Amino acid sequence: MxxxxxxxxxxxxxxxxxxxxxxxxxxxxxxxxxxxxxxxxxxxxxxxxxxxxxxxxxxxxxxxxxxxxxxxxxxxxxxxxxxxxxxxxxxxxxxxxxxxxxxxxxxxxxxxxxxxxxxxxxxxxxxxxxxxxxxxxxxxxxxxxxxxxxxxxxxxxxxxxxxxxxxxxxxxxxxxxxxxxxxxxxxxxxxxxxxxxxxxxxxxxxxxxxxxxxxxxxxxxxxxxxxxxxxVAEFIGETNLLTGTVKLRDSRRMLIDCGGMEVAAASLQLPENEKVTVAIRPEKSALSLAPVETGIDQLVQLPGRLTERIYCGGITRTVVTLPGGIPFVAVEKTDQLLPVNEGDELFVNWQPEHGVVLTR
Amino acid sequence: MRYSLGRKFSVFYASLIYLFLYMPIAILILYSFNQSKLNAVWTGFTFDWYVKLMQNSDVLEAMKTSLIVALISTLAATMIGTLAAVGMYRYHFRGKTALDAMLYLPIVIPEIVMGISMLALFAQLKVPLGYFTLIAAHITFSVPFVVVVVRARLAGFDKSIEEAAMDLGATPWQTFVKVTMPVIAPGILASAMLAFTLSLDDVIISFFVAGPASATLPLKIFSMVKFGVTPEINALSTLMLVVTLAIVIFAERIRMRKE
Structure with missing residues (x-):
């Protein structure tokens, strides 16, 4: 070389x-x-x-x-x-x-x-x-x-x-x-x-x-x-950003408190109370009508209200408002939309390792 | 069709303006073909005055002087002015704004002041008045006009093509010769034409710096007029008008075509 x-x-x-x-x-x-x-x-x-x-x-x-x-x-x-x-x-x-x-x-x-x-x-x-x-x-x-x-x-x-x-x-x-x-x-x-x-x-x-x-x-x-x-997370593609502080950490997972919402992510060498941002791509997240039965370290699940659906051809961009008024964009297949209307409650979820933890 | 009073008035007003502008010139041209020696009565058509003019060795001599001075001063002023314009356009340096403004100042300085100051300078330096002083003076007053015209052309110039040339391996000089010059050539040519006509009809500055053996055509006309305006002068003025107009039209056409 x-x-x-x-x-x-x-x-x-x-x-x-x-x-x-x-x-x-x-x-x-x-x-x-x-x-x-x-x-x-x-x-x-x-x-x-x-x-x-x-x-x-x-x-x-x-x-x-x-x-x-x-x-x-x-x-x-x-x-x-x-x-x-x-x-x-x-x-x-x-x-x-x-x-x-x-x-x-x-x-x-x-x-x-x-x-x-x-x-x-x-x-x-x-x-x-x-x-x-x-x-x-x-x-x-x-x-x-x-x-x-x-x-x-x-x-x-x-x-x-x-x-x-x-x-x-x-x-x-x-x-x-x-x-x-x-x-x-x-x-x-x-x-x-x-x-x-x-x-x-x-x-x-x-x-x-x-x-x-x-x-x-x-x-x-x-x-x-x-x-x-x-x-970088914001500039490249579309991304959801949640800011919070590190609460608990073990060798595999850490728990981040984002204004009352608990978000699990892959563990990083960070001290407790460190301010961080979790970035989640819309296509890495999913929506459900009811919470999925699983542990907090298996799946991040946040409640929200459907605010808006934007038709984009094969996919639909769905905006969900999380507690604290934080907008979260998820993607649905247009032919498999959840049977919910604007204003209805639903849940956003993603796997902890799909949330990228950023310190700057 | 009926026109309103306002409209009739504006047509009348506009006609007056153009009449005022062009009437004297039309009469001058007309009387250059008049048989009578008096500029008052029309007696018949003739080319005599033009023939007579061509036999007047003093006039021919002045014409030659004018052409030589105009050619040399145009060439020098165009070169100096173009380089100045390109330099001012391309480089940034301390005091550029002041120097830039001072380049244009001679355009508004009264010609008589320019003439007297140059005469004083030449006297001070003990330079005998003649072709040299005449040409030097003409270069001096032409340069600002060249700079103005070339800079106008440069204002629409895409600087990145110079960078492109250097990017392709051209040295700054090669870039100037192969890219900058050809692109601004219409502006340079137009400025040269302007310098030429300015030199050709300058009276005031030339009056101060011309020597006894180097009278230009306008100076010659000026001295002839002292003894009354003869049809011969009309003919000479007509010729000058034709030459100047031809140059201006030529320059304008180049400018329009290239833009």
Whole structure:
């Protein structure tokens, strides 16, 4: 195993008084599809720009394929970027846009022609070679931007919210295409997005950022099933959060008091009275008309009142109000709805190990 | 169709404005084709004044001076102004706001003040008045206009395409030549046209800094007018008008097409 393709070592970026990226360290493996995910202003684009060479880190180091590059300008780095606005050259046609990088690197004419045509074929836009950017649709511009970057055989391809400007359908299609392209070429992709669904479907690993801090790095399943922080649990997918304090703990289970409700969860090394948050995914919970006959350490059961049912096709999202007015979202199969109406009492339950206990 | 009184009045009012704007020019052009030497009575159509003009060596000499000064000063002012505009657009530095504002100031400084101050400067430095001083002065007053026009073009410029160029391996200079320049070229060209026409018809500043052997066309006309407005001057003015209009229209068309 060779070293990582991209390595960020304690990178800090400040703009004036404002710290945009706090002490960020991250390794990105060769051939990996890594997504920087976070809300706008979380520092993900700044992080990408530091890898690209458009921003100089205030402190810390950036390593690319084993070499420190933090002091190299963008044009001396072996990475290419697909910009959010595509940033195609308006005065050049599609062919010349793609050829630009090879031309400035003084690649031989025949080789340029061959590689540009190959890149255009890769994005299925060979017939559009002579079109100017203004004569191309959004999706086509997007692909030209990708071809323009990939034609240079970069070590890393950086993508800054490249699908943001596309409509929903085209977006889904491009997600699949991009993923295929990445697998086929084996190029390391660093992808920036604020769309958690996009991140979950495309990435090998996701790095979740918030307010310039790296909250968690892991596979989509890690991030979804085992969020490390409250922020990650809330940002990725839908989740129910119950806050409380640790009451009892043995080696297997601990009991958390959430405003009078007793919630069991897998035991963690935590002192008593520690403040914690329990996160439960809607699809991990179930509803019942009466309490299920079982022990408190087998199943968490909370009484509530049905507040609202939201039809979502095959599934229905059911909002239950727990004691203390806490809303809890569960999922029901639309064709197997419980025979209850709004305002009726019912019970929410889940297995203790499905509740993720968060301390921050 | 019947129009209301208000509507009739507004049409009348608008007509007056345009009449006032263009009547003198129309008369000037018309009388440049008049046979009579007097600018009062129309006696018949002729091209004589234009022919006579082309035989007037003083006028031809002034025309040559004007063209040389305009060409050189346009070239220099466009280069200086474009670089200034790009620099002001791209870089952030201490005192930028003040420097930026000071670039535009010469546009509002009275020309006579500019003229006198330049004359004083050249006298102080003991630079003899002539082509050099004339060109230097014209560059000076053209630069702000070039900056204004180029910056307007840069305002709509997508900065990320410069980053894209550098991302693809282009050095800052290559980026400027291969991306920035071609994209803002219509603005540069329009600014050059503006600088050219400004130089071509400047009177006040040129009056102070031109030497005896370097009178520009407007200065020549000015001196000819002292002895009365002859049809020959009408013809000369008409020619200048045609040239200036042609340049402006050409510049506008480039600007419109590229936008």
């Amino acid at each position: 060779l070293g990582p393709m991209v390595e960020l070592q304690n990178v800090v970026k400040r703009f004036g008084q404002h710290t945009v990226v706090h002490d960020l360290s991250l390794h990105i493996q060769k051939g990996e599809f890594l997504t920087l995910l976070g809300p706008s202003g979380c520092g993900k684009t700044t992080t990408l720009r530091m890898i690209a060479g458009f921003e100089h880190p205030t402190s810390g180091k950036v390593k690319l394929d084993g070499e420190f590059v933090q002091d190299l300008p963008a044009y001396s780095r072996d990475v290419n970027t697909v910009f959010q606005s595509y940033a195609l050259f308006p005065h050049l046609n599609a062919y010349e846009n793609v050829a630009f990088g090879l031309r400035v690197k003084k690649v031989a004419r025949e080789e340029i022609d061959q590689r540009v045509k190959q890149a255009l074929r890769l994005v299925q836009l060979e017939e559009y070679a002579s079109r100017k950017p203004e004569q191309l649709s959004g999706g086509q511009r997007q692909r030209i931007a990708i071809a323009r970057a990939l034609v240079n055989n970069p070590k890393v391809l950086l993508l800054d919210e490249p699908l943001g400007a596309l409509d929903q359908k085209l977006r889904k299609q491009m997600q699949v295409e991009l993923k295929h392209l990445q697998k086929q070429l084996g190029v390391t992709f660093v992808f920036v997005t604020h769309d958690q669904e996009e991140a979950l479907t495309m990435s090998d690993r996701i790095a979740v950022m918030n307010k310039g801090v790296l909250e968690q790095v892991g596979t989509p399943a890690d991030i979804y099933d085992r969020p490390a922080t409250r922020f």
